[in-house]
Amino acid sequence: MWAYTLRRLLYGVPILLGVSIIVFALVQMAPGDAASLLIPPEASKEVADQIRAKLGLDKPVYVQYVLWLGRLVRGDLGASTVTNMPVAGELFNALGNTLMLAIPAAIVGFTLGVCLGALAAFNRGRILDRVFSATAITGVSLPHYWVGIVLVVVFAVVLNAVPAQGMGPAGFPHTWAQFRHMILPVITLSLIPMGVVSRLVRANVLEILSQEFVGSLRAKGLLKQQVLRHVLKNAAPSVLALMGLQFGYLLGGSILVETVFNWPGSGGLLNLAIFRRDIPVLSGTIVAIATIFVLINIAVDVLQALIDPRIRR
Amino acid sequence: MRPFRISVKCRRSVLLSASLIASVFLACEASPARAGGTLRIAMTAADVPTTTGMPNNGFEGMRFLGYPIFEGLILWDLTRSDVPAGLRPGLAEKWVQDKADPTRWTFTLRRGVKFHDGSDFNADAVVWNLERFFNPQAKQFETQGAGISRARNPWLKAWRKIDDFTVEMSTNRPVSYFPYVVVYLLIASPAQFDKTGSWAEVAKAPAGTGPFKITEVKPRVSVELSRNAAYWDRTKIAKLDKIVLFPMPESTTRLAALRSGQVDWIEVPPPDAVPSLKQAGFEIVTGVYPHVWPWVFNMARPDSPWRDVKVRQAANYCVDRDGLVKLLNGLAYPSVGFFPKTNPAFGKPKNVYAFDPAKARALLKEAGFHPDRPVKAKIMISTSGSGQMLPLPMNEFLQQSMRPCGFDITFEVVEWGAMLVALRNPPTAQQSLNSDAMNISLVSSDASRMAGLFLGSSLPPNGTNWGNWKNETFDGAFARIERSSDPREIDEQLRRAHEQLVDDPPWLWIVHDGNPRAMTKHVKGFANAQSWFQDLTLIDMN
Numbered sequence: 134m135w136a137y138t139l140r141r142l143l144y145g146v147p148i149l150l151g152v153s154i155i156v157f158a159l160v161q162m163a164p165g166d167a168a169s170l171l172i173p174p175e176a177s178k179e180v181a182d183q184i185r186a187k188l189g190l191d192k193p194v195y196v197q198y199v200l201w202l203g204r205l206v207r208g209d210l211g212a213s214t215v216t217n218m219p220v221a222g223e224l225f226n227a228l229g230n231t232l233m234l235a236i237p238a239a240i241v242g243f244t245l246g247v248c249l250g251a252l253a254a255f256n257r258g259r260i261l262d263r264v265f266s267a268t269a270i271t272g273v274s275l276p277h278y279w280v281g282i283v284l285v286v287v288f289a290v291v292l293n294a295v296p297a298q299g300m301g302p303a304g305f306p307h308t309w310a311q312f313r314h315m316i317l318p319v320i321t322l323s324l325i326p327m328g329v330v331s332r333l334v335r336a337n338v339l340e341i342l343s344q345e346f347v348g349s350l351r352a353k354g355l356l357k358q359q360v361l362r363h364v365l366k367n368a369a370p371s372v373l374a375l376m377g378l379q380f381g382y383l384l385g386g387s388i389l390v391e392t393v394f395n396w397p398g399s400g401g402l403l404n405l406a407i408f409r410r411d412i413p414v415l416s417g418t419i420v421a422i423a424t425i426f427v428l429i430n431i432a433v434d435v436l437q438a439l440i441d442p443r444i445r446r
Numbered sequence: 447m448r449p450f451r452i453s454v455k456c457r458r459s460v461l462l463s464a465s466l467i468a469s470v471f472l473a474c475e476a477s478p479a480r481a482g483g484t485l486r487i488a489m490t491a492a493d494v495p496t497t498t499g500m501p502n503n504g505f506e507g508m509r510f511l512g513y514p515i516f517e518g519l520i521l522w523d524l525t526r527s528d529v530p531a532g533l534r535p536g537l538a539e540k541w542v543q544d545k546a547d548p549t550r551w552t553f554t555l556r557r558g559v560k561f562h563d564g565s566d567f568n569a570d571a572v573v574w575n576l577e578r579f580f581n582p583q584a585k586q587f588e589t590q591g592a593g594i595s596r597a598r599n600p601w602l603k604a605w606r607k608i609d610d611f612t613v614e615m616s617t618n619r620p621v622s623y624f625p626y627v628v629v630y631l632l633i634a635s636p637a638q639f640d641k642t643g644s645w646a647e648v649a650k651a652p653a654g655t656g657p658f659k660i661t662e663v664k665p666r667v668s669v670e671l672s673r674n675a676a677y678w679d680r681t682k683i684a685k686l687d688k689i690v691l692f693p694m695p696e697s698t699t700r701l702a703a704l705r706s707g708q709v710d711w712i713e714v715p716p717p718d719a720v721p722s723l724k725q726a727g728f729e730i731v732t733g734v735y736p737h738v739w740p741w742v743f744n745m746a747r748p749d750s751p752w753r754d755v756k757v758r759q760a761a762n763y764c765v766d767r768d769g770l771v772k773l774l775n776g777l778a779y780p781s782v783g784f785f786p787k788t789n790p791a792f793g794k795p796k797n798v799y800a801f802d803p804a805k806a807r808a809l810l811k812e813a814g815f816h817p818d819r820p821v822k823a824k825i826m827i828s829t830s831g832s833g834q835m836l837p838l839p840m841n842e843f844l845q846q847s848m849r850p851c852g853f854d855i856t857f858e859v860v861e862w863g864a865m866l867v868a869l870r871n872p873p874t875a876q877q878s879l880n881s882d883a884m885n886i887s888l889v890s891s892d893a894s895r896m897a898g899l900f901l902g903s904s905l906p907p908n909g910t911n912w913g914n915w916k917n918e919t920f921d922g923a924f925a926r927i928e929r930s931s932d933p934r935e936i937d938e939q940l941r942r943a944h945e946q947l948v949d950d951p952p953w954l955w956i957v958h959d960g961n962p963r964a965m966t967k968h969v970k971g972f973a974n975a976q977s978w979f980q981d982l983t984l985i986d987m988n
Contacts, residue, residue, distance in 0.1 A: 163861075163863065164864040164867045164877060165863040165864060165866060169863060169866050169867050169870070171502065171590055171593050171594070172593035172594055172597045173594060173597040173598060174866055174869055174886065174888065174910065175597055175598065175888070175895070175898050175910050176593065176596070176597030177600065177909055178907030178908075179908070180593065180596045181593075183582075183596075184589060184592065184593040187582060187589045212646065215496075215502065216590070216646075216665075217496075217498075217588075217589075217590060217644075217646045217649070218649070218665065222665075223666075226665065227666070282698055285698075285699075285702045290702050290706050293706055297703050297706040298699050298703050298708065299667070299703075300667065303664065303667075392696045393698070393699055394699070395696070397665075397667055401666070405493055408862070408863065409863075
C-alpha cells in the first residue's frame with residue numbers, strides 16, 4: 134500500500150509540471166500583459182514598455198518560466214505583479230476562505246446526495262423516487278449563481294434573516310456571526326455535488342440491488358438497513374471517486390458563487406489574476422489547486438483500495 | 447441702612463442665567479458638533495485598491511484610497527457642484543510658472559504639516575516621492591505606482607529642492623496646464639518606507655497627510671479609514687468617525703448589500719434597479735462629471751469611411767442620445783462634445799448635434815452613401831471595463847437606432863485588457879483587429895486630457911490619439927494654450943479647440959456617465975462635485 138501511494142505521488146510531479154507549462158503558455162496567448170492592465174489607458178506605449186521591463190515581462194517567455202520554476206522549487210511563489218504582495222500570503226488566504234465554504238458544502242452536498250440517491254433507488258418507480266430524482270436533476274440543472282441571487286433576494290433582502298454578502302468577522306468560523314455569512318453560499322455550492330452524487334448513487338444502488346447476492350442477503354433474513362449497508366459498501370468506490378473530483382472542484386473555488394456573495398476565495402483570486410495577467414498569482418494558484426487535485430485523487434484511490442481489497446490487486 | 451439682600455427668586459434667576467451662559471460658552475469652546483458615525487461604501491473595484499499612496503483601480507481607487515488619505519501639492523476644489531471642479535492649494539500654498547522659462551514651476555510648500563505617522567512634510571518628502579515615481583534607480587522606486595503616475599504626467603522632466611519648503615519642477619515643454627497633472631502626484635510618508643523597506647509592508651500601514659488615515663487593511667475584503675483629528679486644514683476635519691470600503695464588482699451584489707443594510711452607499715447601481723430603489727426610499731445621486739463614452743473613429747486606414755468629415759457629422763446626427771439615456775434609466779447625460787454643454791469651455795460650435803436622421807441621411811448622400819450603399823463599420827467594444835458602463839446593451843441600442851440613417855454596424859467584442867493593448871498601438875496594427883472605431887470611455891476633465899487624446903503629435907505609440915485625427919486649427923489653438931500664462935487667452939483658445947472637436951468630430955459623441963450612486967437617507971452632507979473625486983469630509987451619518 135505504501136509503495137502504491139508513493140508511486141502515485143511521484144506521478145503527480147510531471148502532471149504538475151505539465152499544468153504549469155500549459156498555464157504559462159495560455160496566458161501568453163491572451164493580448165496584453167500585466168503592464169498593459171496596470172497602467173491607465175492614457176499611458177503611452179513607451180511608459181508601458183518601461184514598466185514592462187522593470188517587471189521582467191520583456192524577457193522571453195521561456196526565460197520567465199524557468200525563473201519562476203527556479204523560485205518555486207525553492208518554495209518562493211514570488212510577488213504579485215499588480216500589488217507587490219507575496220503570492221503565498223494571498224494564495225493561502227484565498228484557499229482558506231474557499232475551504233470555509235468547500236468543506237461544509239461537500240458535507241451537505243454529499244450527505245444529501247447519498248441519502249436522496251439511496252432512497253430513490255430503494256423506492257424505485259414510486260412517487261418518492263420521482264421526487265428525489267427531480268430534486269437531484271434540479272440541483273444539477275439550475276445555474277447555481279442564479280440560485281444564489283434568488284436566495285440573497287429572499288433571505289437577505291426581503292426577510293433580512295442572513296447577510297447578503299461577505300465573510301463577516303475574520304478568523305476561523307466559530308461564532309454565529311461568522312456562520313450566518315456562510316449559510317447561503319454553502320447551500321448554493323452544495324447543489325451541484327448533491328445532484329451529481331445523488332444520480333450516481335441511485336444508478337449504482339439500482340445496479341447492485343439487481344445482483345444475486347442481495348437476494349441471498351434477504352433470504353438469510355437480514356433487515357433492510359443491513360442490506361442497505363452492504364449495498365452502499367459495494368457502491369462506495371465509484372461514488373468516492375466522484376466525491377473526490379467534486380471536492381476538488383469546490384476547492385478550486387466557484388468564481389460565480391464567490392462573485393455573487395463577494396467571498397474572497399480562490400476562484401475570485403484566479404479570475405482576478407487572469408484579467409490582470411498577474412502571472413505569479415495565476416501560476417501559483419493553478420499549481421496549488423492542481424496539487425490539491427492530485428492529492429485528493431490519491432487519497433480517493435487509497436480509500437477505494439481500503440474499502441475494496443480487489444482494487445489493490 | 448437696610449443691608450442689600452438678594453431674594454431667593456432673584457438668586458435662582460441669576461444662577462439659571464449664569465448656567466445658560468456657561469453652557470453656551472462651553473459649547474462654543476468644545477469641538478465642532480459632529481454627527482460622526484461609520485459610512486460603509488461598496489465600490490465597483492474587483493479588489494481593494496493598493497494602499498501605498500498611488501492606488502490602482504483607476505479613478506475609483508484615487509477617489510477612495512487616494513485623496514482622502516494622501517494629498518498632492520495641488521488638490522481638486524470639490525466644494526461646488528455647479529461648476530467643473532477646479533484646483534486649489536494642497537500641500538503647496540502656491541505655485542508659480544517662471545515667466546522667463548515657462549518650463550519651470552516653483553512650488554511653495556505648506557509648513558507645519560505632518561504625516562499620519564508623525565513625521566514632517568517638507569521638500570525632502572516631495573523629492574523622495576518624485577524619485578519614487580520617476581527615478582527607476584531610486585531604492586524607493588515603486589514600479590506599479592510609477593506606471594500610473596507617469597501615465598498621468600508625461601511632461602515632468604526634472605525636479606529639485608530649493609530649500610526645505612520650496613521645490614522646483616521642470617517640464618519637457620511649456621505646458622500651462624501642468625498643475626492639472628501635478629494634482630495626481632500624491633505624497634506618502636518616506637518614514638514608513640524607511641522603517642519597513644518594502645512597499646508590500648508599507649501597504650499594511652501607510653501614512654499620508656489627508657483628512658482620513660488607513661487604520662485597517664484586509665486584503666480582498668475591506669479597508670477601514672478613520673478620521674485624522676490632527677489634519678492640517680482645520681476647516682476640513684472629517685465629520686465621520688470611520689469609512690469602511692468594500693470591493694464589490696458585481697452590481698447585483700452591491701444592490702443586495704444596500705437593500706439588506708450591509709452598506710450605506712453603493713457606486714454605480716444597476717440601472718434596472720433605480721425605480722425600485724427610489725420607491726424603497728433610497729437616494730439616487732447623479733451629476734455631470736468629466737467622463738465621456740464615445741466611439742473613437744479610426745481615420746488611419748485609407749479606406750476608412752470616417753476620413754470624410756460629413757460621414758462623422760452624419761453619425762453624430764444619427765445618435766438617439768435621449769433614447770439611450772432612457773435605456774439607462776437616467777444614469778447618463780447626452781454628450782455632444784468632449785466637455786458637457788454646461789462646461790464654459792464648450793464654446794459655440796457650428797454643429798449642435800441632436801437626433802436628426804434626415805440631416806444624417808442628407809450628409810451621407812453628400813458623402814456618396816445611400817440606402818443601397820450604407821456606411822459599413824466594425825466597432826471594437828468590450829464586455830466590461832473601467833468606466834465602460836453597460837457596453838453590450840448600449841452598443842446594441844446604437845446599432846439598431848443608427849441603421850435607419852444608413853449605418854451598418856457590426857461589433858468586434860473583446861476583453862478589456864485586449865482593448866487597452868489595441869489603444870496603445872496604431873489603429874492599423876494587428877491588435878486593432880481591423881476595427882473602424884473603438885468604444886472606450888475616457889476622462890474629459892481639462893486641457894491636459896485633450897492634449898494626450900487629440901494633438902497631432904499624440905499618435906500611438908507616443909500618445910492616445912488612436913484615431914489619428916489631425917486638425918491644424920486645434921493644434922494651433924493648443925500651442926497657444928500651452929505657451930500662454932493669461933487665463934483669459936487660455937480659456938478662449940480652449941473654447942476654439944473644443945469647437946473643432948465638435949465640428950470636425952474625431953469621435954462619435956454619445957453620452958457622459960452620470961456618476962451614479964445609491965445611498966440610504968442616513969448619508970447626509972454629500973455634495974456631488976463635478977469631478978471623478980468627492981469630498982468625503984462633508985459627510986455625516988445622522
